[in-house]
Amino acid sequence: MTDIIRLLPDSVANQIAAGEVIQRPASVVKELVENSIDAGASEIKVVVRDAGKTLIQVIDNGSGMTETDARMAFERHATSKINSADDLFSIRTMGFRGEALASIAAVAQVETKTRQPDDETGTFLEIHGSEVITQEPVACMAGTHISVKNLFYNIPARRRFLKTDSTELRHIITEFQRSALACPSVAFSLIHNQTEIYQLPEAPLRQRIAHIFGKGMNQHLIPLEAETSIVKISGFIGKPEVAKKTAGEQFFFVNHRFMRHAYFHKAVTEAFEPVLPADSLPSYFICFEILPDHIDVNIHPTKTEIKFEDERAVWQILHATVREALGKFNITPSLDFDREGVPEIPPLGRTQEIKPPQIDINTGYNPFSPPGTAPSRTERPPAGWESLYEGLSPHPSLHERAHAGEEPFSGEAESRGIQFYQFKNRYIFTPVKSGLMIIDQKRAHERILYETFLNNLEQSVQVSQKNLFPVTLELEAGDHTLLMEMHESLKRLGFEIRDLGHGNILVEGVPEYARHVDLKPFIEHLLESYKNTGRDTEAGPHEKIARSLAAASAIPYGKPLTQEEMQHLIDSLFACQSPNHTPGGKTIVFILPVHEIEKWFR
Numbered sequence: 043m044t045d046i047i048r049l050l051p052d053s054v055a056n057q058i059a060a061g062e063v064i065q066r067p068a069s070v071v072k073e074l075v076e077n078s079i080d081a082g083a084s085e086i087k088v089v090v091r092d093a094g095k096t097l098i099q100v101i102d103n104g105s106g107m108t109e110t111d112a113r114m115a116f117e118r119h120a121t122s123k124i125n126s127a128d129d130l131f132s133i134r135t136m137g138f139r140g141e142a143l144a145s146i147a148a149v150a151q152v153e154t155k156t157r158q159p160d161d162e163t164g165t166f167l168e169i170h171g172s173e174v175i176t177q178e179p180v181a182c183m184a185g186t187h188i189s190v191k192n193l194f195y196n197i198p199a200r201r202r203f204l205k206t207d208s209t210e211l212r213h214i215i216t217e218f219q220r221s222a223l224a225c226p227s228v229a230f231s232l233i234h235n236q237t238e239i240y241q242l243p244e245a246p247l248r249q250r251i252a253h254i255f256g257k258g259m260n261q262h263l264i265p266l267e268a269e270t271s272i273v274k275i276s277g278f279i280g281k282p283e284v285a286k287k288t289a290g291e292q293f294f295f296v297n298h299r300f301m302r303h304a305y306f307h308k309a310v311t312e313a314f315e316p317v318l319p320a321d322s323l324p325s326y327f328i329c330f331e332i333l334p335d336h337i338d339v340n341i342h343p344t345k346t347e348i349k350f351e352d353e354r355a356v357w358q359i360l361h362a363t364v365r366e367a368l369g370k371f372n373i374t375p376s377l378d379f380d381r382e383g384v385p386e387i388p389p390l391g392r393t394q395e396i397k398p399p400q401i402d403i404n405t406g407y408n409p410f411s412p413p414g415t416a417p418s419r420t421e422r423p424p425a426g427w428e429s430l431y432e433g434l435s436p437h438p439s440l441h442e443r444a445h446a447g448e449e450p451f452s453g454e455a456e457s458r459g460i461q462f463y464q465f466k467n468r469y470i471f472t473p474v475k476s477g478l479m480i481i482d483q484k485r486a487h488e489r490i491l492y493e494t495f496l497n498n499l500e501q502s503v504q505v506s507q508k509n510l511f512p513v514t515l516e517l518e519a520g521d522h523t524l525l526m527e528m529h530e531s532l533k534r535l536g537f538e539i540r541d542l543g544h545g546n547i548l549v550e551g552v553p554e555y556a557r558h559v560d561l562k563p564f565i566e567h568l569l570e571s572y573k574n575t576g577r578d579t580e581a582g583p584h585e586k587i588a589r590s591l592a593a594a595s596a597i598p599y600g601k602p603l604t605q606e607e608m609q610h611l612i613d614s615l616f617a618c619q620s621p622n623h624t625p626g627g628k629t630i631v632f633i634l635p636v637h638e639i640e641k642w643f644r
């Protein structure tokens with residue numbers, strides 16, 4: 043009998059192992075940045091193209107590698123950070139498994155240039171799918187420069203599995219933020235398709251937070267401080283008014299490494315409980331310093347879950363520290379209820395419009411702003427949007443004017459109130475007190491629809507249906523399951539969909555607004571958004587449906603709008619709870635400040 047067990051070739055073994063460490067472009071960013079931090083870099087530059095699908099570059103000014111080390115670094119279990127099993131328990135660095143570079147090189151085309159500061163020449167190394175293509179001396183800057191091209195080029199199944207650019211970019215930004223917050227003493231930058239997303243100088247943590255989440259955040263941070271024999275805690279919590287409904291501003295760091303910790307998360311949320319509106323999440327940026335032998339970092343392949351030896355004790359300390367900090371800043375329930383921004387729950391009449399509490403500040407920064415739009419990241423734009431119009435001549439309320447049928451844009455715009463100008467069938471320009479307001483028409487509509495749908499779902503409003511000439515659609519199995527998952531909610535929103543089995547569905551009715559849409563692309567768009575929403579957020583089922591349906595139903599770019607339509611759109615937008623951002627966090631409204639305009643004409 044012949045033996046049938048074979049050893050896998052290294053390249054295959056590496057590819058398989060890579061699956062654990064490298065799931066998407068963001069994992070590459072994380073691993074490379076961690077290596078740069080370990081190499082003692084004081085400056086780290088991340089450059090990505092096409093959300094990292096075609097290129098990820100990490101450039102550092104750290105220790106660099108010798109020629110031999112550069113070659114060794116790409117071997118599995120090659121690490122300079124650990125010599126014996128004992129070292130595992132005293133590890134202070136980010137990496138130590140020695141598999142990141144080997145994994146990345148197994149599934150991409152990697153080019154490395156590296157030089158130690160004291161060496162004259164550096165090393166250039168090119169590896170495609172674990173195979174060394176070139177190794178030669180090169181003149182380069184001190185430090186390490188790694189380019190990862192065409193991730194998963196040799197594993198088409200994985201490449202197909204990647205999400206849309208905006209989703210992948212969001213993951214990259216998340217990883218980047220974690221590293222940047224973990225090491226504020228390192229300068230970081232992030233560039234996507236030649237657009238600078240972040241340029242973060244070395245700074246204390248507080249400033250780093252403000253650089254990332256907007257200057258406005260600064261005044262909402264409460265410092266934390268506790269030193270005990272087991273753990274030292276420092277960092278900041280956000281005041282309750284900056285709490286959001288969606289996760290995103292919760293950060294724990296252990297010895298300058300980001301970690302997830304559901305149990306400690308609970309310590310913070312419980313401490314916040316008396317002062318937070320229901321289902322809001324407090325913002326926090328909490329750093330633990332603890333002796334390395336009191337934690338185990340090795341339990342998770344991507345090292346984001348960390349086990350503490352004295353978990354309970356740390357829980358207690360953390361809980362007490364957060365409580366105390368809230369108390370010091372007089373953020374106690376009794377005071378809190380006197381403050382603005384606390385939910386008011388008036389008795390509801392039948393006809394009264396139901397609005398969620400006015401807590402939702404939700405001005406999450408927008409990672410997608412092009413450069414030069416910094417104000418949208420650093421300020422919290424039109425919270426009291428009406429005041430924006432002050433100083434423009436007295437004018438009837440937006441709503442009244444909407445019905446008064448004002449004439450189109452004219453030279454007297456300002457003296458007659460606000461007028462609208464549609465640019466590229468995509469943006470609406472309108473003057474406001476502080477400058478020129480620019481609104482993205484599709485995103486605005488998305489926000490309006492989202493809040494309407496969500497409201498209908500939560501209040502169990504049944505939207506009436508228009509019958510259609512029934513349309514049959516055939517869906518791929520996964521999509522079919524998803525659509526059926528949404529079935530009940532869609533029905534309440536006016537869609538009558540019947541399951542015909544074998545992936546076939548029959549659409550018999552739609553709400554009024556969808557009467558003339560082409561159903562097939564519409565349903566595809568809906569499913570696509572639903573998939574993205576599902577994985578990226580902790581949104582509840584209603585939010586997910588409302589978000590996806592809003593994305594699929596919003597007026598497209600390229601649609602010309604009349605004055606009335608623009609006016610109506612803007613009125614409805616500012617009647618929303620969170621007019622500034624789409625449910626996915628993208629900027630809807632941008633104000634070009636007068637002083638910026640004036641600068642151009644100096």
Ligand code: ADP
Pocket residue numbers: 073077078081102104105106107115116120121122123136137138139140141142143144185186
């Ligand atoms: P680990 O970080 O777990 O040691 P990696 O595969 O990420 O494993 O890296 C392997 C080794 O390559 C590291 O231990 C380090 O010696 C070296 N290395 C990787 N990146 C850099 C860098 N940016 N600068 C200097 N050395 C590096």
Ligand code: MG
Pocket residue numbers: 073076077136137138140142143
């Ligand atoms: Mg590493």
